[in-house]
Structure formats: structure tokens, C-alpha cells
Amino acid sequence: MIAYLIRRLTVSVLILLGVSFITFFLLYALPADPVRQIAGRSATAQTVENIRQQLGLDQPLLVQYWRYLTGLVQGDMGRSYLQRTDVGTLIAARLPASLLLMAGAIGCELVLGLTMGVIAALRRGTATDQALMITSFVGVSAPQFVVGLLLLYVFAVQLGWFPIGGYGTWAHLVLPSVTLGIMGSGWYSRMMRSSMVDVLRADYIRTARAKGLARHRVILRHALPNAILPVIAMIGIDIGIFMGGIVVVESVFGWPGIGQLAWQAIQRVDIPIIMGVTLVSACAIVIGNLLADLVTPLIDPRIKLR
Amino acid sequence: MNAAVTKLSGAEKAPETAPPVLSVEGLEISVRTGEGPRVLVRDLSFDLARGETLAIAGESGSGKSLTSLAIMGLLPPPAVHVSGGTIRLGKTDLLGLPERWMRGLRGARIAMIFQEPMTSLNPVLTIGRQLIEAIEAHEDLSRRDARDRAVEALRAVRMSQPEARLKQYPHELSGGMRQRVMIAMAIALRPDVLIADEPTTALDVTVQREVLELLRDLQRDLGTAVILITHDMGVVAEMADRVVVMQSGRMVEQGPVREIFAAPREPYTRALLAAVPRMGRGEGAAASGIAETVARVEELRVRFDIRGGLLNRPTHAVHAVAGVSFEIRAGETFSLVGESGCGKSTIAKALTGLVPFEGLLEVAGRRLESGQRPDTAFRRGVQMIFQDPMASLDPRMRVGDLVAEPLVIHDIGTPSERRAQAEALFERVGLERDQLDRYPHEFSGGQRQRICIARALALRPRLIIADESVSALDVSVQARVLDLLKALKTEFGIAYLFISHDMAVVENVSDRVAVMRLGQIVEMGTRAQLFGDPRHPYTRQLIAAVPVPDPTRVPPPFTRPQGDVPSPVKRRGMEPRIEALTDVGEGHMVAGSG
Amino acid sequence: QDYTPDPDAQQGGAITITYKDDVATLDPAIGYDWQNWSMIKSIFDGLMDYVPGTTELRPGLAESYEISEDGLTYTFKLRDGVTFHNGRAMTAEDVKYSLDRVTAPETQSPGAGFFGAIEGYDAAASGEAEELSGVKVIDDRTVEITLTRPDATFLHVMALNFASVVPQEAVEAAGGDFGKEPVGTGAFKLGEWTIGQRLVFEKFEDHWREGVPYLDQITFEVGQEPIVALLRLQNGEVDVPGDGIPPAKFVEVMNDPAQAERVVEGGQLHTGYITLNTQIPPFDDVKVRQAVNMAINKDRIIQIINGRAVPANQPLPPTMPGYTEGPDGYAYDIEAARALLAEAGHEDGFETELYVMNTDPNPRIAQAIQQDLSQIGIDASIQSLAQANVIAAGGEADQAPMIWSGGMAWIADFPDPSNFYGPILGCAGAVPGGWNWSWYCNEELDAMAAEADAMADPAQAEARLGKWSDVYMKVMEDAPWVPVFNEQRYTMKSERMGGDDALYVDPVSIPVNYDYVYVTEQ
Amino acid sequence: MSDTTGTLPPGAPPPVARRAPRGALARLMRRKLALFGLVLILLTVAGALLAPWLTPYDSNDQMFDGLTITGAPLPPNAEFWLGTDLLGRDLLTRILYGARTSLIIGVVANGIALVIGTVIGVSAGYFRGVFGAVLMRFTDLMMAFPALLLAICLAAIFQPSLWIVAMVIAIVNWVQTARVLYTETTSLAEREFIAAEKTLGAGHARILLRHILPHLVPTIIVWGTLGISTTVLLEATLSFLGIGVQPPTPSWGNIIFENQTYFQAAPWLVFFPGAAILILALSFNLLGDALRDVLDPTQRGRD
Numbered sequence A: 001m002i003a004y005l006i007r008r009l010t011v012s013v014l015i016l017l018g019v020s021f022i023t024f025f026l027l028y029a030l031p032a033d034p035v036r037q038i039a040g041r042s043a044t045a046q047t048v049e050n051i052r053q054q055l056g057l058d059q060p061l062l063v064q065y066w067r068y069l070t071g072l073v074q075g076d077m078g079r080s081y082l083q084r085t086d087v088g089t090l091i092a093a094r095l096p097a098s099l100l101l102m103a104g105a106i107g108c109e110l111v112l113g114l115t116m117g118v119i120a121a122l123r124r125g126t127a128t129d130q131a132l133m134i135t136s137f138v139g140v141s142a143p144q145f146v147v148g149l150l151l152l153y154v155f156a157v158q159l160g161w162f163p164i165g166g167y168g169t170w171a172h173l174v175l176p177s178v179t180l181g182i183m184g185s186g187w188y189s190r191m192m193r194s195s196m197v198d199v200l201r202a203d204y205i206r207t208a209r210a211k212g213l214a215r216h217r218v219i220l221r222h223a224l225p226n227a228i229l230p231v232i233a234m235i236g237i238d239i240g241i242f243m244g245g246i247v248v249v250e251s252v253f254g255w256p257g258i259g260q261l262a263w264q265a266i267q268r269v270d271i272p273i274i275m276g277v278t279l280v281s282a283c284a285i286v287i288g289n290l291l292a293d294l295v296t297p298l299i300d301p302r303i304k305l306r
Numbered sequence B: 001m002n003a004a005v006t007k008l009s010g011a012e013k014a015p016e017t018a019p020p021v022l023s024v025e026g027l028e029i030s031v032r033t034g035e036g037p038r039v040l041v042r043d044l045s046f047d048l049a050r051g052e053t054l055a056i057a058g059e060s061g062s063g064k065s066l067t068s069l070a071i072m073g074l075l076p077p078p079a080v081h082v083s084g085g086t087i088r089l090g091k092t093d094l095l096g097l098p099e100r101w102m103r104g105l106r107g108a109r110i111a112m113i114f115q116e117p118m119t120s121l122n123p124v125l126t127i128g129r130q131l132i133e134a135i136e137a138h139e140d141l142s143r144r145d146a147r148d149r150a151v152e153a154l155r156a157v158r159m160s161q162p163e164a165r166l167k168q169y170p171h172e173l174s175g176g177m178r179q180r181v182m183i184a185m186a187i188a189l190r191p192d193v194l195i196a197d198e199p200t201t202a203l204d205v206t207v208q209r210e211v212l213e214l215l216r217d218l219q220r221d222l223g224t225a226v227i228l229i230t231h232d233m234g235v236v237a238e239m240a241d242r243v244v245v246m247q248s249g250r251m252v253e254q255g256p257v258r259e260i261f262a263a264p265r266e267p268y269t270r271a272l273l274a275a276v277p278r279m280g281r282g283e284g285a286a287a288s289g290i291a292e293t294v295a296r297v298e299e300l301r302v303r304f305d306i307r308g309g310l311l312n313r314p315t316h317a318v319h320a321v322a323g324v325s326f327e328i329r330a331g332e333t334f335s336l337v338g339e340s341g342c343g344k345s346t347i348a349k350a351l352t353g354l355v356p357f358e359g360l361l362e363v364a365g366r367r368l369e370s371g372q373r374p375d376t377a378f379r380r381g382v383q384m385i386f387q388d389p390m391a392s393l394d395p396r397m398r399v400g401d402l403v404a405e406p407l408v409i410h411d412i413g414t415p416s417e418r419r420a421q422a423e424a425l426f427e428r429v430g431l432e433r434d435q436l437d438r439y440p441h442e443f444s445g446g447q448r449q450r451i452c453i454a455r456a457l458a459l460r461p462r463l464i465i466a467d468e469s470v471s472a473l474d475v476s477v478q479a480r481v482l483d484l485l486k487a488l489k490t491e492f493g494i495a496y497l498f499i500s501h502d503m504a505v506v507e508n509v510s511d512r513v514a515v516m517r518l519g520q521i522v523e524m525g526t527r528a529q530l531f532g533d534p535r536h537p538y539t540r541q542l543i544a545a546v547p548v549p550d551p552t553r554v555p556p557p558f559t560r561p562q563g564d565v566p567s568p569v570k571r572r573g574m575e576p577r578i579e580a581l582t583d584v585g586e587g588h589m590v591a592g593s594g
Numbered sequence C: 001q002d003y004t005p006d007p008d009a010q011q012g013g014a015i016t017i018t019y020k021d022d023v024a025t026l027d028p029a030i031g032y033d034w035q036n037w038s039m040i041k042s043i044f045d046g047l048m049d050y051v052p053g054t055t056e057l058r059p060g061l062a063e064s065y066e067i068s069e070d071g072l073t074y075t076f077k078l079r080d081g082v083t084f085h086n087g088r089a090m091t092a093e094d095v096k097y098s099l100d101r102v103t104a105p106e107t108q109s110p111g112a113g114f115f116g117a118i119e120g121y122d123a124a125a126s127g128e129a130e131e132l133s134g135v136k137v138i139d140d141r142t143v144e145i146t147l148t149r150p151d152a153t154f155l156h157v158m159a160l161n162f163a164s165v166v167p168q169e170a171v172e173a174a175g176g177d178f179g180k181e182p183v184g185t186g187a188f189k190l191g192e193w194t195i196g197q198r199l200v201f202e203k204f205e206d207h208w209r210e211g212v213p214y215l216d217q218i219t220f221e222v223g224q225e226p227i228v229a230l231l232r233l234q235n236g237e238v239d240v241p242g243d244g245i246p247p248a249k250f251v252e253v254m255n256d257p258a259q260a261e262r263v264v265e266g267g268q269l270h271t272g273y274i275t276l277n278t279q280i281p282p283f284d285d286v287k288v289r290q291a292v293n294m295a296i297n298k299d300r301i302i303q304i305i306n307g308r309a310v311p312a313n314q315p316l317p318p319t320m321p322g323y324t325e326g327p328d329g330y331a332y333d334i335e336a337a338r339a340l341l342a343e344a345g346h347e348d349g350f351e352t353e354l355y356v357m358n359t360d361p362n363p364r365i366a367q368a369i370q371q372d373l374s375q376i377g378i379d380a381s382i383q384s385l386a387q388a389n390v391i392a393a394g395g396e397a398d399q400a401p402m403i404w405s406g407g408m409a410w411i412a413d414f415p416d417p418s419n420f421y422g423p424i425l426g427c428a429g430a431v432p433g434g435w436n437w438s439w440y441c442n443e444e445l446d447a448m449a450a451e452a453d454a455m456a457d458p459a460q461a462e463a464r465l466g467k468w469s470d471v472y473m474k475v476m477e478d479a480p481w482v483p484v485f486n487e488q489r490y491t492m493k494s495e496r497m498g499g500d501d502a503l504y505v506d507p508v509s510i511p512v513n514y515d516y517v518y519v520t521e522q
Numbered sequence D: 001m002s003d004t005t006g007t008l009p010p011g012a013p014p015p016v017a018r019r020a021p022r023g024a025l026a027r028l029m030r031r032k033l034a035l036f037g038l039v040l041i042l043l044t045v046a047g048a049l050l051a052p053w054l055t056p057y058d059s060n061d062q063m064f065d066g067l068t069i070t071g072a073p074l075p076p077n078a079e080f081w082l083g084t085d086l087l088g089r090d091l092l093t094r095i096l097y098g099a100r101t102s103l104i105i106g107v108v109a110n111g112i113a114l115v116i117g118t119v120i121g122v123s124a125g126y127f128r129g130v131f132g133a134v135l136m137r138f139t140d141l142m143m144a145f146p147a148l149l150l151a152i153c154l155a156a157i158f159q160p161s162l163w164i165v166a167m168v169i170a171i172v173n174w175v176q177t178a179r180v181l182y183t184e185t186t187s188l189a190e191r192e193f194i195a196a197e198k199t200l201g202a203g204h205a206r207i208l209l210r211h212i213l214p215h216l217v218p219t220i221i222v223w224g225t226l227g228i229s230t231t232v233l234l235e236a237t238l239s240f241l242g243i244g245v246q247p248p249t250p251s252w253g254n255i256i257f258e259n260q261t262y263f264q265a266a267p268w269l270v271f272f273p274g275a276a277i278l279i280l281a282l283s284f285n286l287l288g289d290a291l292r293d294v295l296d297p298t299q300r301g302r303d
């Protein structure tokens, strides 16, 4: 177990290195000069050169990358070009909100997606199945901005059940999580349905029924844990997909996460922030995958970590 | 509810007058297909008396499993369903019962043990959970009492350390243990009727023996009525009071076991009994020593690494095959017997290039040395029939295509020739031409194995490896297949490497036999030498475990050797000790002192 | 000429204002964004200031100032009793420190260039000198600033955020994070700042201007989608949506009398224009540029943005001093445009590219322009890019033939006609990385502009504006731009907000002059 | 899980000699839903190709009468069946022309992603060893990238054009498919029938194509059809960032994105293109589901 963890972490670090390397070079290949933005409209060529030197942007890329890495090892993610603040601080201030939102979304995906998938599998081929299939496609196809505003309008403005955006209490978390989770729950329900259909055909389900177990017990205790395994592996992947969605969801709900930070940084080519956000989300993805892998043996004792 | 039932303890036979506990009348089971309904079982009637053991025997695909599922109300929905007749448990009509009521009866008054102990237990729940929930589903007991009942049930099936077992998962148990858990689960609530569908087919001879003894003891103690489904007439003879013989969805004969064995009325029953392999009836001399050698195995070793540690390096190794040598000559059937896990299949895999090996292999003049992979020509020379027919057929292909596939791979013939060949092969293995366009899941287990055999025959190889290939077949088909194999052997000079745990079959088909244990051969010789004069204690034990298809015979008491089974797993670098074989006369080789 | 306080104004109360984008920094030397511009104005003060809601200069931290005969020396007399938020009294040293700081290269201030006229600027900006030699502390209350050339805009420069006075010890204590822990002399001080969520400004009790501010507290909630901000405003949770009325809601709001009543409209020092790159053929031909000017249907474009602008015919917006009344510029006339194009040898039109920033409504405007151009045979493909990429493309001589300025458009830093010339139309901006995206360089006009700016004597103000007017008219003859419209600002306030409407569309303290607004009920 | 005790319908045709039609296509055609899906897809393709003949307007016509005086778009009416957009263009026309872009993105780009994902996932799962490990680490690396960011960088570096965008989307979207198929392939490769094929001498190509791939079809179909909506919307996100298909070229995604803030004032601008995406995705799903059942013999007798 320990050996496994160490091995996995080593691989993760290598992956993160790869991510940082590729991102770094991609970002500096972008056709936008950060120094111009810093210097402003009234700057002279001399000022621009000065700033370029101060930021070390006149050095060869590899040198810059090496500097970035050495900084990173010491916990320094650099300073934002435009906000003139430590990137680490900026991200640290916003990360918890994003993680909370992702956790909420995963919860929503699991609850909605699994329920829909299980019901569809049990009612296979019926109108319910078809309706759920359409619902899941609506979930996947609906633009998140519109879903978010719609939810906000109905449940916060009209019904007043939830606050109109913001951050702080559990009530604030519900609508953003649902908005972010709706797409994933569409995916999950489809996956859950197909894996559930397979599991329902298994011999041990027949055994469970032969024991005279109640229907819900057969489904919840025997079928569900077996069927959920492929879905769990998805959760890790999900975090990467969320990164696109949180930008929209966070802005609709005024959620103070890294999505908004990233969006602004991308618009203005604030490279240190983009780097930082990329690395942090890569970390989240890697950790998410690791967690998913660590959880599976808890559900399926046959799986050994190797 | 069970407590109210008076148990007839120790009764070998139920009184004729007592009302039947289960009665099936005019049962008809159909399947809906794209082309309309098809009847699978028709007009089946039988009664089951309290405390009685009724065996349902018959060829594969005759509808035995469907019947038992129908009684349980567990026919696979929605295609397969009961289309006529009645099933009564006591006075209740099971077919008319709503699912909710039926659920109350399942497990409590009728319980079932399935054929596949490996897949019939939920892999993600502990044994304890699965046992306890079965009890809790029917009786209002505290968790603690339910647990005690579970332990008691495990003890009843003679599991060692029952308390500790509760915490284990199915994959941590051997096949025999799993089957015992299944039985424990079935008897925990003392059901009136216990249906056992091929409870021992998947098990070793020695384990089979144990399980059978167990069932008999339990039945004697609890007075449960048992429906035992099997195609092994030896098992029928040892276990049953009465027999129902089925053939292609119909009952052909029914009667007390002694009568049926002594004087079968119907020709099918007679044929069935005639086909039963019996020990000591093997015939034919060993192929003479001058025949050419078709296959040679020299100092074969196969190791599977077990990885671990920080760098995931191999730390241990399973010495699945540890220095095995033998030769197979043209027209000879060479058998490997031995308990599960002794390395039989691994030898077969090495010969077919599925695992890397050390040593030397030679088939039809083509040599293969350590580390080499077989080429196409080598592969044409040796074909294999696998243990599990369902698993070894691609479920998404039509069986006709599957049988013709080797021809396609080796680029033989035109499509129509291949089709013709497939049809011919199909008939040869006892299937019909018009089944060529079906899919594997539409066949019974036995039928599927015939498909596998047909596929293996397609290339007319010099050596066919039959790994437990007839274990799943009913006796009559088994006999036909064995006859077929025999015919092919003489026709084309094909040799067989026959792998089985069924000593009776081995005794019937083999020219020479090798007994394996822990990856090594402990005894090897001609059939006569081995069965007539077994020298190694292990060989003797195997022979003693075989059920004898003679209901008049009282089986000798069976004792399983105690103590730890030595393990083929060794630390990396450690080699297993290889016991040299000594010739005790005329090529009869025995390990150690004998 | 000073401001008369609102007689109805009430003291106290707290309001909530929302913004979409996070506040990057509150460091006056750095902050140059839509949302932090007015916040910095409330936290800091400069020597000069504007009369609230107008473009008129008035003294700020300086009590009075004197300009020497030759217009090269400014002597500022500082006010007494001004204290920083940290309690220390402000002195002339602070003024000097602040100007040295904003021009020092380490500060990387985007506004450093504004101080180019101060003596010693070049040495300081290149890092050769530690300080600006032109800024001298005469005594605690007096600062003397020497210029290298007369500069009529210098007082405006001293009213810029970049010229705000900051306390050295607080800057040093913050160690690079002054932008997150600002200390100034302004009417409000920073209370709490939760990154990504909210900033709370609290009334600075010891503010030197008596009775200001009115409010006790302002909460800025950031990261709020404008549409949602409006919903919250309608729900009574927000007092002013900092980003104004979102276009998607504009018609709805204006059609509802109850809401329309609370809408505030005002002019802006803004011009939306298309740059035509004079270095890239065929835009190197003035006829082509003029033809393009004639081809744009400005009314249609204004209709597309729901009439929230007025058509423009010259670079300066109408509210800017120096605006030339009268001429209609190039009238919308497709026939004439075609004819001109044919004259230039492009009767079959040509293909080109139109760069635009990718936030609504700019891509839409670009599409309208595209359609107009297609009427005269010009096939312009649109490059809708992130702001940074458009700016980068504009800064290359051969990259962007046409750029629609929206979203990055010129909103004046200070209300003076010169502000629309230098970097965006003058030769100085026509360099790689510069902001003169037309790459238009007319030495003659540059000379005229320099002359105009040298007319620092207040007596010459009229003449100076006339000169500027001529400059812009001459620019229009060369047509490096297509001025399209001057945007009107529309914003909303909650019912309880009081104060002159002009404070909500303040031309300088964009978007709201926080110091002077108040609430009528609490 | 219901118990079937029903009897056969009277007058059911007698069992005939069963040699089912071998063509999967023929069987597919017998399914109404599949046919319905196919018809919808064909209609979409036809709409995209025949757009110039189907509508009297051009997709870029900013019509004078397409906006109200205050510049608001028109709701659906007799002249503009689906209403007009914010520039006074006919929405129906734009959706028809937009189908061209969206089909390329949702079908071609998504298809390419699916193919890359399948090839990488399946080969990594089947071949194991160093080759498989390298492929999987590469997949992990790609997976660790926030997809949107990668897309933004790639698209910004190359000049935006439809095909570049399609390529970028393909590059970004194959990862999940690869990951999922990898897992499935590893367990499939362990199955005995694959061993059986090997002993018959079947080559890797044959095993992969004839025996492994067919078993992955259900998963591929689920991911492929769900991917349609996701990729169409991703294209829109990229357009929105200025690195997608450039205006005024319509795509369903960018119609939604351009107008999403107006969804209360002009819901038709979001609803119709959204419905178009949904219908396309659903049609493929109907077709795919049927295809899956047709290809899975154990599911026969269920239609």
C-alpha cells in the first residue's frame, strides 16, 4: 500500500512536470506580449525593455522554465503580471471555493446520475427508460450558462428558496452544484445504466434473488456496488472536465473560485496565473484519479493496488 | 414457519403415503424469439416427497436448469417464461403467486444451489453479509442471532473457523469452500425443498466427494427434500432416491433409482446408462512404442511472477509447472489428472503459446525452445479445447463463423467451402446444421462445448489438447464425443493431451496417464499400470474419491488428508524441489520412493 | 466654481455595489481597470481633483498652485491637516516619494509615461536616477515641480490616480503587496478584502474634506455576472450594478417605467472607432480610407446596441473640450464610397481582416461593419480574439488591417483633447508594441499638437482648444480612423440611492463617485 | 426483473426455420426508433447541404426589418419562422447554415476523437508492456490538462479556422474515451475466448478488430453520442474566446453563446439551436442504441 502510494505519487509528479513544461511553452508561444500590457499605453520602448528585463522575460525560454520550476519547488508560483500579487496567494484564496463546488457537483452527479441510471436499467426498454435517456441528453446538451440562470431565476428569484448567488452557506452551494453537475449526471446516468444492465444479468444477482431478498435490497446491496465501479473511475476524469464548466458557473453564481481567476487571466494573458491554475487543476485531476483508484478496492475487495 | 414443519430425521425414503412437498404438473416453458415462441420444456410432471432426493438427469440442454429456475420463479425475464402447467409447494400454487409472496418463499422454503460457485457469490460482499442477509430476509432476528445462525450454518457445512470466514470475501475462498458457502446459505433457513443444479460439476473429484457427503448428511439431519440436477450418473447412483430422466425438454422416464439402474425401460435411459463411464472398463492397449512421437515436452517449467515492493519488482513466483517431461505418440491419448491448481492447464497453455516457458516443446516435428513463440505452422499442429465453453466462444459471433474461423485465419478454402466444412463438423459433433447461425448464448453448456470441439477439429491438428473438455457434458453426449475423438484419433492419427479431474473418464479414454501435483508429475504410466497398480498415495486417494454409478454399492468412507496443502508459491530465486521419477517397471514411473 | 454640497444629503448608511471582474489591485500606481479606477479615487487623493460629476479641475491635496511665467515650474502649496489612514500627517516628502515611485522602473506602472514632461523623467524611468530631479520639496507644505517643456495638461496629470499620494512606510511595510493593503488620504479606507468575493470600504473619519464621505460603508461584491447583479438589484440586494445595465436586459428595463425611472444616463469621454492600418495596402491609400468612412452605417450599428450611443464623426467625443461642432464628417453614402474605391483602383473591392475583441457586443458590431463593407465590395473576415491578442496584433505594423476598438476603446484618462492624440494617433504610438493601431504618423500634426500642448497659459486655453480642433479635423482628412459612435453610459441605482445623477455617470470618477453619493433611508 | 408468466399472443406466427437475415443493416432498419433517428440525421445533413435552396435569406443578411426600432430581435413570426437574432438575421437560416459547422464538429471532430481514443485505449489495454504503459502515461498526461485550457492554447497558436478548431477538439476529447476503453480492453483481453483465438493462431489485428472491438461498441456508442453535444458546445466556448469558428459563420454552439445572455428577452435564440443540438445527439443515440442491440446477439428478441 505504502509502496503503491509512493509509486503513484512519483508518477504523478512526473505527469505534473510534463504538464508544467508543455503549458509553459504553449503559453509563451501565444501571440500576445505580456510586457505591453503591464507597461500600459503611455510607455516608451525603454520602459518596456526595462520591465521585460525585470521579469526575466528576455532570457531564453528554457532558463525561464528552470527558474519557474525552482521557484515552484520552493512553493513560489510567481507573481501575477497584472495583479502584482503572489499567484499562490490568489489561488489559495479561491481554491477552497472551487473544490467545494466540485465536490458539490460530484455529489449532484452521483445522486442524479446514479438514480437515473439505475431506474433506467431496471425499467429497461420502457417509456421511463426512454424519458430518462432524453433527460440525460438534455442535461448534456444544455448550455450551462442558461441552465444556471434558469435555476437562479426560478429557485432563487421566483421561489426564494436559495440566495441569488454568493458564497458562504450550504444554501449557496446547491444551485451552482446542480448547474455544474447536470452535464455530468447525463454522462453518469448513461454509464450507470449500461453497467447496471450487465450486473443485473450476473449469477450473484440470481443468487440474491433466490435467497428471497427484497427487491430494493438486491438492487442497492448487490447490484449497485458492482455497477458503480466503472463510474468511480470517471470521477477523476470529471475534475478535468469541470474546469471548463466552473468558469461559467462561478460567474453566474458569483462563486469566488479559480474559474473566474483563470478566465480573467486568459483574457489578459496573465501567464503566471494561467500557469498556476493549470498546475493546480492538473494536481486536482491527478489526485482525483488517485483517490478514485484508492476507493475502488474498498468497494471491490478483489482489486489489489499494484 | 420452518419450525412448524416436522422433520423426518434419518429417513432414507419418504413414506409413500405422505403428501408431496412439491409437485410439478404438465409444466411447459417457452421462449419468445424473433421468429415467435419456442417451447423449451413440455409436459413435465413429478412429485417430490418430504425428505426425498430426486435426481433429474438427462442430456445437456434437456431443460433441467430451466425447470429448476421455473420452480424458483427465476426464469430469465422477459423472453423465457412458463407457458403452461402448475407448480405447487404444499398447497400453494407457485405460478399464480405474486412476486412479493414468492419472495417470502424463496430461500426460506425452497432454496437453490447454483452450478457456478465462482460467479454465484457477490464478489464485493463478505461471506458473512451474504449469509446473514439471507437469514434476516426471512426471519425477524437480531443481528446477533442472525450471525449465530450463520456461524451455525457454516459449521454445518463443515467450514473450518466459521467465525473468521464471515469476514472473508468470496475470492479468498477456494471453489469447494465457495460451494459450501452456497450450501450453507441454502440450508440456513432449513427449507422444505433444496434444488441443487449441478452442485459439483465445477469441482475437483476430492472436493466433489466432500460436497456430496455433506449434502447427504445435511439431508439426513434436516429431512429436506432435495432435487439434484446432474448428468453424472455416479452422483445419481450415490445420492438419489428417485430419478427423472429428461431428454430434449421432455421427461422420458421416472422411477426409484435402483429400478432405473437395474432395469431401465426406455431406450434413452438405457443408452444413457450404457454411456456412463465406469472405472475398470477401459479398453485398448497403449499405443506401441514404435509409433512416431507427435509431441514432446522436456523439462517444462512455467513461472508466474508475483510483483510487489516499492519498484513493483517480482518478489515471488508461482511455480505452476516445475520440470515436467513426457511424450505423446501418434494415435495416443495421454491424460493429465490432478487437483485444481496443480498446473494441468498451464502445460496446455505453454503448448499453445499462451504463456512463456522454459524447457523444450516439440509438436509434429517443430521444436520450440525457452522463450520462443509458436509460429503459424506450430499452431496448426496443436489445437485446444478449453475448460469453460461459454467463456471460450466470442459471444458476439455466430457459432458457424466461430467454427469456420480457424480456416479463415489459416486461409483455407473459399467461404462456401468453409461453410460446408463447418456444417460437416457440426454434424460430426452432434449438432444440427441449422444451428450454425445462432449465437453461443442460445445453446446449453454441453452444446457449446461441442461447438468448441468442432472448432478445434477444423484444422485437423496432430495434437488436440482437451482441457476438461467433457466435464460439462452429459454422459450420453460425453460418450459420443469421446467416441468421436477416438474415431478421429484412428482416422487421422491425432494424439490427445487429455486433461481432466474425472478419473472415470480418464480411465476410459486414456492410453497413458500422468498424475500431477504441485506442478510436477508424481506418477505416470499406462492406464493399466496406473489404475491397476497405483503406487503413489496421492494417486490412490484420487481414485478412491470417484463416485461409482451403482446404487447398490455402499461408498467407502472418505477422509481428506489433513494438514496444509503445500504451495507452489516460492520466493524469487528459490526453486521447488523436484522429485525424480523412478521406473518401477515397464515405464511405470513414480515420484520419490513411490 | 467649486462644488455645492447636496442639501438633501444624509450621513451614514451602507451600500452594495457589484462588479463582474475581480479587483486586481488598489495600488494607485498600477490600477488601471474599469472597476478599480473609481475605488482608488476614493481611497487616495492627488494634488488635483475634479468637481464631482464634471470635468472641471479643482485643487485636491494642494490648497493652491502657482505656474511660472514660462509654464515650466509648478509650485503646489499643500493643505494642512491631511492625514493618511494610518494616522500620520501627509507632507511634501510624501508627494515627492509618490511621484518618484510611480516613475521608478521597479514599480512597473502603466501610468509612468504620463509624467514624461517632468524634469529628470528619462533618467528616473530608465533606472539611472533614483528620483525625479524635477520634483523638489521646498518645505513641509510646498512642492515644486519643474517641467522640461510647457504642458497644458499637467494639472490633469496631477489629478490622475497615478499621481496619488502614498505613505512610504506603508508601501514598504506591504512589501510589494501595497495594492492589497492600500493606505491613502482618501474619503474611504479599505476595511476588509476577501479575495474573489468582496471588498469593504469604510468611511475615513479624519478625511480632510469636511462632511465627505456621506456613506459609512461600501461593500463591493466581485465576480457577479451583470445579469445576476441586475436581478439582485431588482430584488433589493444591490444598490448599484458597477458594470451598468447588461445589454441583454436593456430593452426590458427601459420598457418597465418603474425601472426606467431609476436608470441614469450620461455622456462618456468615449469614442468607438475602426482603425485603418495606413501601412497595409490598400489602406495606405487615403481614398480607400475615406471610402470606408463613407460606407459605415453608424445608425444601424447604434440600433444594434439598442441606441445606447450617438454617431461620431471625429475622434473627440462631444463632451470633450475641443470638440468641433458643425462638420458632419464623412456622411453615409455607399455610392460615393464605391466611386472613391473605384478611383483608387479597387472597383472590385478587396479582401481584408477586421480584428475585434471577443466580448459582446463587439463581435456583433464587427459583423455589422462587415456587412456594410461588403456593400462596397470589401470582403473583411473577422478575427474575434481575446483582448490581449487584439492589442498584440495592433502593435505590429503588418498584422491587423482593421481593428474595431470596442472593449479596448479610448476612454479618456483625463478630460483634455490631447489625451486622444499622443499614443493613439501620434507618431510616438506608431512603433512596434505601440497603441497607434492605424500606424498613422503625420509629422506636421505632431508638431501642431506639441505646439498646442505648450500653450500652458490659462489665457491661451481657448486658442489651444482651437488648435486641437484643427488637429483632429486634419486627422479626419487623412481618415486613419472611422469614428463610429460615442457611447452613452446607462446605469441603474436602487430606490434609496440619493445624490445627483451625474455622480453615477461621473465622467472622471468612472463609474460612480462614491464620495458624494448617499442613501435616503437606512 | 418482473416475473414472466404471460402466455403467447394468439395467432403468433409458427416458428420458421431460423436463418435470420445476416445484414445488420436490414435488422437495423426494422427498428422504428433507429429509423427515426436516421431520418432526423439525414434531414439535418440535407438541411445543411441544401440550406441555400431552403431559405430565401442569406445566413449573413442583417435585415433592416429584422430588428425592432429599439434594436431588439423579432420573435418567431410568419416571415421569420424561428425569429431573428440580435443583428436582424433570420434564425432559421442561421441554424440551417450552422448545421454545416456543427456537423463537422459534432460528427467529424468528435468522430476523430473517438477513433484516436479507441486506438490508443485499445492498444494500450491489449498490448500492455512498455508500449501500453507509455501510451497510458501519455493519456494520463493529457488527462491532467484542463481540456479547455489546452484547447485555448492550441487554437490561439494556430490561426483559427473551422478545421483547426475541429482538430483541436479532437485532440482534447479523445482522452476520456481512451481511458475508459483501456479499462474495458484490459478485462476483455483476459477473457478466455481471446486466449482461444490466440491458440487458433489469430493475429493481433484479427483479435482486435473481430473480437475486441465489437465488445467495445456499446461503450463507444455511449461516449460517441454523448460527445456530440459536448463537442458542439466546446466549439462554442472556443468561438466565444475568439479562437473558434469566426463570426459571422454560424454554428449551433456559437448561436447559443452569442445569445445566451438574452435568453429571457429572446428565448428563441437559445431554445432553437439548443434543440437542434439535442435532436442531433438524440438521433445519433437512437441509431447507436439500435446498432448496439443489433450487434449484441444476447439482446435479440427485444425489439
Ligand SMILES: Nc1ncnc2c1ncn2[C@@H]1O[C@H](COP(=O)(O)OP(=O)(O)OP(=O)(O)O)[C@@H](O)[C@H]1O
Binding pocket: B031, B040, B059, B060, B061, B062, B063, B064, B065, B066, B067, B076, B079, B080, B231, B442, B443, B444, B445, B446, B447, B474
Ligand atoms: N435464455 C434462453 N433463450 C433461449 N433458449 C434458451 C435460453 N436458456 C436456455 N435455452 C434453451 O433451453 C434448453 C434447455 O436449457 P437448460 O439450461 O435447461 O438445459 P440443461 O438441461 O440445464 O443443460 P446443461 O446440462 O447443459 O446445463 C436448451 O436447448 C437451451 O438452448
Ligand SMILES: Nc1ncnc2c1ncn2[C@@H]1O[C@H](COP(=O)(O)OP(=O)(O)OP(=O)(O)O)[C@@H](O)[C@H]1O
Binding pocket: B304, B305, B318, B319, B320, B338, B339, B340, B341, B342, B343, B344, B345, B346, B347, B387, B501, B568
Ligand atoms: N496468469 C497467472 N498468474 C499467476 N498465477 C497463475 C496464472 N495462471 C495460473 N496460475 C497459477 O498456477 C497454478 C496452476 O494453474 P492451472 O490453471 O494450470 O491449474 P489446473 O491444474 O489447470 O487447475 P484446474 O483444475 O482448476 O483447472 C495455480 O496455482 C494458479 O493459481
Ligand SMILES: [Mg+2]
Binding pocket: B064, B065, B066, B197
Ligand atoms: Mg443446466
Ligand SMILES: [Mg+2]
Binding pocket: B344, B345, B346, B387, B467
Ligand atoms: Mg485448468
